[in-house]
Amino acid sequence: MKIIFLAYFLSLSVLCQAKTILVGKNQQVKSIKAAIAQSSDGDTIVVHNGIYKEGRILINKQIILIGKKFPILDGENKSEIISVNADNVTVKGFKIINSGHAALEDPCGIRVYDKSNVVIENNILDNNFFGIYIQNSKNCLVKNNTIKAYGKDEQLIGNGIHCWKSDNLQIIANKISGHRDGIYFEFVTHSVIWRNISFNNIRYGLHFMFSNDDAYITNIFKNNGAGVAVMFTKNVKMFNNYFEENWGDSAYGLLLKEIADSYIFNNRFSRNTSGIYMEGTSRIKVEKNVFQSNGWGMKIQASCMDNEIVNNNYLKNTFDISTNGSLVLNTFNSNYWDKYEGYDLDKNGIGDVPYHPLSLFAVLTETNPSAMLLYRSFMITLLDKSEKVLPSITPDNFIDNTPLMKSLPL
Amino acid sequence: MKRVAFILFTISVLNSCNSNEPKPIKLNSDSCDNCKMTISNGKFGAELITEKGRHYKFDDISCMVKFAKSGTSVPAKAFYVNDYLQDNTLIAADKAFYLKDGTINSPMRGNIAAFSSKPEAEQYQTKLNAAPSSWDEIFNSLQ
Numbered sequence: 001m002k003i004i005f006l007a008y009f010l011s012l013s014v015l016c017q018a019k020t021i022l023v024g025k026n027q028q029v030k031s032i033k034a035a036i037a038q039s040s041d042g043d044t045i046v047v048h049n050g051i052y053k054e055g056r057i058l059i060n061k062q063i064i065l066i067g068k069k070f071p072i073l074d075g076e077n078k079s080e081i082i083s084v085n086a087d088n089v090t091v092k093g094f095k096i097i098n099s100g101h102a103a104l105e106d107p108c109g110i111r112v113y114d115k116s117n118v119v120i121e122n123n124i125l126d127n128n129f130f131g132i133y134i135q136n137s138k139n140c141l142v143k144n145n146t147i148k149a150y151g152k153d154e155q156l157i158g159n160g161i162h163c164w165k166s167d168n169l170q171i172i173a174n175k176i177s178g179h180r181d182g183i184y185f186e187f188v189t190h191s192v193i194w195r196n197i198s199f200n201n202i203r204y205g206l207h208f209m210f211s212n213d214d215a216y217i218t219n220i221f222k223n224n225g226a227g228v229a230v231m232f233t234k235n236v237k238m239f240n241n242y243f244e245e246n247w248g249d250s251a252y253g254l255l256l257k258e259i260a261d262s263y264i265f266n267n268r269f270s271r272n273t274s275g276i277y278m279e280g281t282s283r284i285k286v287e288k289n290v291f292q293s294n295g296w297g298m299k300i301q302a303s304c305m306d307n308e309i310v311n312n313n314y315l316k317n318t319f320d321i322s323t324n325g326s327l328v329l330n331t332f333n334s335n336y337w338d339k340y341e342g343y344d345l346d347k348n349g350i351g352d353v354p355y356h357p358l359s360l361f362a363v364l365t366e367t368n369p370s371a372m373l374l375y376r377s378f379m380i381t382l383l384d385k386s387e388k389v390l391p392s393i394t395p396d397n398f399i400d401n402t403p404l405m406k407s408l409p410l
Numbered sequence: 411m412k413r414v415a416f417i418l419f420t421i422s423v424l425n426s427c428n429s430n431e432p433k434p435i436k437l438n439s440d441s442c443d444n445c446k447m448t449i450s451n452g453k454f455g456a457e458l459i460t461e462k463g464r465h466y467k468f469d470d471i472s473c474m475v476k477f478a479k480s481g482t483s484v485p486a487k488a489f490y491v492n493d494y495l496q497d498n499t500l501i502a503a504d505k506a507f508y509l510k511d512g513t514i515n516s517p518m519r520g521n522i523a524a525f526s527s528k529p530e531a532e533q534y535q536t537k538l539n540a541a542p543s544s545w546d547e548i549f550n551s552l553q
Contacts, residue, residue: 153438156451156497180438180450202438203448210519225438226448250441250448257446279446 024048032057032065032073039063047071047094060085067093070124075099080107081128090119099128106158108133109147112140120145130158131179139168149178151202159184160201163191171196181207182224189213197222204229205246208236216241221253227272229255236262243269252277253294259284266410269294275317278304287311290410296322296362305329313407314338314357318375321398322362328398332357336404344405355403358394360387432457432490432500433465444473444480445518452498453523454516457490458483471503472520475552489545494523495530504545507531512540522548 021035022028023045029035033054035045041062049069056079059065063086072095075081079100082091091110100107109128112118116138123145125131131147134140142161151157160176161183163169169191175198176182182198182205185191193216198205205221208214208230215237221228227246230236236259243253253272254264258280267289269275274296276286280303290313291297297317300307302325312335314320320337334350335357342351361380364371374380387394435455441448449455449469456474458466460483468474471491478486489503506524509531514521522543525531535542 153436155437203450226441229447231445231447248439250446255446277446 018042018044020044020046022046022048025050036061036063056080056083058083058085059089059091062086062088064090065092065094066090067095067123069093070095072097075107075109075128077101080111082110084110084112084115084118087115088117089115090121091123092119092121093123095124095126096128097126099130101129106130106133106162108158108162111135112137116140119143124148128158130162131160131176133158133162133164134166134169135164137166137169140166141170141172142174143170143172145174147174147176147179151178151180153202156180157202159207160198163188166191170194177201181205182221183207185209185211185214187211191215192217194218196220199223201225207231208233212236215239220244221246224251226251227253227255229257230259230262231255231257232259234260234262238262238264239266241267243267243275244271246272248273252299256281256284263287264289268292268410269297274299277301278307280304282306284308285310288408288410289313290315291320292316295319299323300330301325302327307331308333310334311404311408312336313410315407319359319362319365321357322366323358323398324366326395328395332398332400334402334404335400336407337400338407340403340405342403349405351403351405354399354401356388356391356394356399358398360384360393363394430459430488432459432488433467435467435492435498435500437498440467442467442469442473442518444468444477445470447517449517451517453492453494454520455492455498455500456503457500458486459488459490460484461487470516470518470520471522471524471548472516472552473518475520475549478549479553491524493526494534495525501526506545508543508545508548509535509538509540510543510548512538514538514540520552 023035044064047067049071051072053074073081075098077098081096096109108130109125111133114136118140121143125147147160157180159181160179163185165187167189171193173195177200179201180203182201184207186209188211191214195218197220199222201224203225205224206228210232213235218240220242222244251273253269253275256278260282262284264286270292272294275291275294277299279301282305284307286309288311292315294317297314297320300323307330309332314337340355342353438450443466454470456468456471490500491503493499493501507528509523511521514523
């Protein structure tokens, strides 16, 4: 018993040895590198306000690095700025600017190499090639960072938060703009992306590749070059997100390619060229989303099957649905279509005649885009109306049998 | 004289229609005709010209090969690839020197880099820890 007590107090005394090192102009230690050299596992380094131009700062001990009033770490466009090469490291409260712009290696604001339990919180990253890069790591948290770059078209720039081959990551409440992809996931599993705002990025707001079993919830993706892409993936949950103002020939609110067994719930797609573009997707449920003021609400390519589109609102879209095939392998049920002109005699809220969401003109423009010139002409309207009554070019089983009379309160 | 000029003009117009020259890839604007991703890296892009003279652009050399074999378009008459060392410059695929895998990270994980000269490829072979390859090998190895 005594021995246990002794061991307990001994371990306490070891813990108490964890010290705090202050860094600053008026402190004993002037540079962060010197402080790291002096420190040992478990120490805290507090960096006071100032400008630090120390090149690449390598953290190879399990320490907590805290900035007071956002001290500036300047990479002077030469190198990577913070490299985390130890477990249990926290980097908090810095302003990290001007990483190198080399093209062969990817210099970053903060990079984590093959580690676990790293926390990157409350930092401001400005004008870096890559913002935060997490490779081959586990259980990391990236929270409340503001990441900004000034990428232009025709120029190579890295991603805001780039995660590769990792597991159990949490990406929470970050604000990302001006990078290539706001958030990029490749071979990342069991991770969550929550409450981020990703806007004005050159390519995608969020980009998923080969990343299974992830969720992204309550994010805003606005005005990115090509919206959001989820590709070659399965088991992804997409809840409560906003996909807004992604305009362009190859821009989509949400691009789904080769994805299966996923769930798209309660999102809002507004003012995009295409709300959702699907290719090679299967077994996806699209439920309770709002598609508003898009060019195309959904473009479903013929390679998609067994998708279920239920209880969505389609409002003010030029075309609600478009497809390039005649085979119907997806089901549409109980959606609200503002173009529905049927009636409800038994007053049960469900239209008595089925709705054909696929307009003749949508099919025509799919094969011949320049036919768009004739949109809203008298002949086209006439053809569209007759097609609704007697489907000839559009598949006659492409229907919503239970269209809602009133929009869902979403 | 006028007639000769007219004939020359017609010939040049016809020639330009049937050109073998690749069109430059517009980064962050053009999208890949195989995987639909926007092309953003001028090191790994590729371009294919069909027998009818249509241009298709790709973000990864593997995308081009897959596209060429998928039968989506008429057969190709020319292939072009981005030079790894010059940003967004297209070179003829059959005259390029290739490296594969190692630390090469291309957008669609084809992980193939093309070089315009052999010494350059050899120089980067150790740097990138990659294996040398050839156009025929790359074309035949991908489905």
